[in-house]
Amino acid sequence: xxxxxxxxxxxxxxxxxxxxxxxxxxxxxxxxxxxxxxxxxxxxxxxxxxxxxxxxxxxxxxxxxxxxxxxxxxxxxxxxxxxxxxxxxxxxxxxxxxxxxxxxxxxxxxxxxxxxxxxxxxxxxxxxxxxxxxxxxxxxxxxxxxxxxxxxxxxxxxxxxxxxxxxxxxxxxxxxxxxxxxxxxxxxxxxxxxxxxxxxxxxxxxxxxxxxxxxxxxxxxxxxxxxxxxxxxxxxxxxxxxxxxxxxxxxxxxxxxxxxxxxxxxxxxxxxxxxxxxxxxxxxxxxxxxxxxxxxxxxxxxxxxxxxxxxxxxxxxxxxxxxxxxxxxxxxxxxxxxxxxxxxxxxxxxxxxxxxxxxxxxxxxxxxxxxxxxxxxxxxxxxxxxxxxxxxxxxxxxxxxxxxxxxxxxxxxxxxxxxxxxxxxxxxxxx
Numbered sequence: 231x232x233x234x235x236x237x238x239x240x241x242x243x244x245x246x247x248x249x250x251x252x253x254x255x256x257x258x259x260x261x262x263x264x265x266x267x268x269x270x271x272x273x274x275x276x277x278x279x280x281x282x283x284x285x286x287x288x289x290x291x292x293x294x295x296x297x298x299x300x301x302x303x304x305x306x307x308x309x310x311x312x313x314x315x316x317x318x319x320x321x322x323x324x325x326x327x328x329x330x331x332x333x334x335x336x337x338x339x340x341x342x343x344x345x346x347x348x349x350x351x352x353x354x355x356x357x358x359x360x361x362x363x364x365x366x367x368x369x370x371x372x373x374x375x376x377x378x379x380x381x382x383x384x385x386x387x388x389x390x391x392x393x394x395x396x397x398x399x400x401x402x403x404x405x406x407x408x409x410x411x412x413x414x415x416x417x418x419x420x421x422x423x424x425x426x427x428x429x430x431x432x433x434x435x436x437x438x439x440x441x442x443x444x445x446x447x448x449x450x451x452x453x454x455x456x457x458x459x460x461x462x463x464x465x466x467x468x469x470x471x472x473x474x475x476x477x478x479x480x481x482x483x484x485x486x487x488x489x490x491x492x493x494x495x496x497x498x499x500x501x502x503x504x505x506x507x508x509x510x511x512x513x514x515x516x517x518x519x520x521x522x523x524x525x526x527x528x529x530x531x532x533x534x535x536x537x538x539x540x541x542x543x544x545x546x547x548x549x550x551x552x553x554x555x556x557x558x559x560x561x562x563x564x565x566x567x568x569x570x571x572x573x574x575x576x577x578x579x580x581x582x583x584x585x586x587x588x589x590x591x592x593x594x595x596x597x598x599x600x601x602x603x604x605x606x607x608x609x610x611x612x613x614x615x616x617x618x619x620x621x622x623x624x625x626x627x628x629x630x631x632x633x634x635x636x637x638x639x640x641x642x643x644x645x646x647x648x649x650x651x652x653x654x655x656x657x658x659x660x661x
Contacts, residue, residue, distance in 0.1 A: 307593065313374050316357070320381035323352055328385025335505035336644050341392045341465060342505075349393055350423045354378075358400035363420035367404060372534070372600040375401060375661040376541040376592060383545030387648035388505040390542055391659070395464045398538060398660040399427035399473055402484075405660075406522040406531060411486055414519075415471065428469040429535070429658045430460035430487075430511055440475065440482065440532050440656045447476040447485060447518060454478075454518045456485060459510060461498055464658060466509035473521060474513065475528075475657075482528050485518035492516040502647035530599070533609035535657025537595055540612050542659075543620040543652040544588045550627040550645050551581045557631055557640075568630075577626050584619040591615055596661065617653035624649040 309317065331342050349355065357378065359365025378397075382390040400419055403412060419425055433444055445458025456476050463472070472487045487493075498510045555578060558569035568574050595608035624646035628635035635642050 309377075313377055316374060317377055317381050319352065320378055321384070323348075324382050324385025328382065328389050332386035332389055332505070332644065333638070333641065335386075335389060337638075339499060339504040339507070341389070341507050345389065345393060346424065346426075354393065355397055355400055355419060355423070358397050358404065359416065359420055360404055363416055365420070367401075370405070370600050370602075372537075372661045373593065373596045376537060376596045379538050379541040379659075379661075380545035380548075380589075380592075383542035384549045386505070387542055387546040387645065387651075388503045390545075391503060391651075392465050392506045394538065394542075394659055395428040395469070396426050398535070399429065399471065402473055402521070402531065402660040403486075406484070406526050407486075408520070408523045411519055411521060415486065425471065426465060426469050427471040427473070428464050428466055429660070430463045430466065430472050430474040431532075431535070431657045432460060432462045432655065434459065434461045434510070438656060441528075443475060443477045443482055445474065445476040445513065447478040447483065449478070454485060454520060455515045456487065456513045456518045457515055459512045461510045462500060462503070462508045462655065462658075463498075463511050464503070464506045464508060466511050467495055467497075467507060472511070474518065476518075478520075484521040484526070484528065484531060486521055487513070487516055487518045490516065500651075502644075502649070502651050504647075529606055531660070532657045533595075533606055534599065534661040535659050536613045537592055537599075537609055538659035538661050539652055539655050540588065540592045540616040541661075543616045543649060544585055544592060546645055546649055547581065547585050547588065547620055547623045550623055550642060550649075551578065551585060553640070553642060554578055554581070554627050554630045557634075574630060577630060581623050581626060584623060588612070588616050588619055599661070620649040620652045 327345075327348050331345070335342050356365045357371070357374070358367055360367050375397075379390065379394060382393065396419070400416070403416055407415070419427075431440060432438060435444065443458075445456060445460065447454050447456050456474055458476060460466075460474065463469075466472075470489055472489070474485050474487050475482060476485055477483070492514045493516055494512045494514070495509045498508050500508055555569070558574050558578065559567050561568050563571075569578075591608065591612035595605045595612050598605035598608055624642075627642040628646050631640055631642055634640050635646075637643065
């Protein structure tokens, strides 16, 4: 375990040190951000704070962050230098850290504790934190967040969901949080890398509709309390802060909830997402704070979350395709590789076409959202396509491997199980 942590720390430090020596940083005005990452990466090991010692500090000097819209043209498929650097870092992290850990994490149904340190070494949460708190989010970075989710998911879908839970909560707080909520929580994430957060959105009902919620919020003398039950909450047992969707005065809304004794839980093992440690949470008159103010859009909140799941699905499907290509070229039958069979070649070609279609719809919706234009229709279409095609690609991956696809000797059966969550999870992340 120690060797793995040292390897990850060394990887994070060597990567950031290499980047820090580049003249491109000064051209892109990124030196302050990278130096902050190097500083945080130098901290060794985890702090031994107990759950009760973790506290959110109210920062009166932090003004409400409202990220400005970029002027980039809609659906410009070329990556900016910053986005390319980010993609390269995430690709390397996915291949060298996530993929090697994925099988054991799935078998043990446990999110690896060392991944929290890996994330700190990489400076993942800094991509979401505003510049005023030492982060890199000086503007609305929806496309960059989508790219991060897609690239990480090529290493593992379930571990990426766990890694991005805190990252996504910071995104939501930065984009939608009221001044009071931002002042209380964002500075705490900047000061304490051990704070974990997640979303509680899904409810155990047939054909769950995120706009028709059974969880209720009640306002009394300007304060709110939540009662109800949420299921499939990612890392719900260890999260210090939860963003909970609940009905308030007949309308869906989102609330920030700090863990306390009024919240009870039970484990909810599922077909997939085993490493994400999904649980069911019961809220019993739990104190809460309303996330946003008058400019909060619940529809956009849900849509951005769905786009993150779609991006992860596209990344995991890309991993399936690459693995099937390698397997088909190496596996021989009747004296030749099975990739020579048209039935196999056509299935892999269909995968490539469907993955590109998924990416195009997700990027289209993300581009509109980043430009501040309506994107609900585009996000809905992306979710429909990704939910259908990700399950098909997962199934085809198992089929191409034949009997091997049914065993845990190969990762396609794990990807098959995880990808089915794309059609189940509503929001639960945030771009």
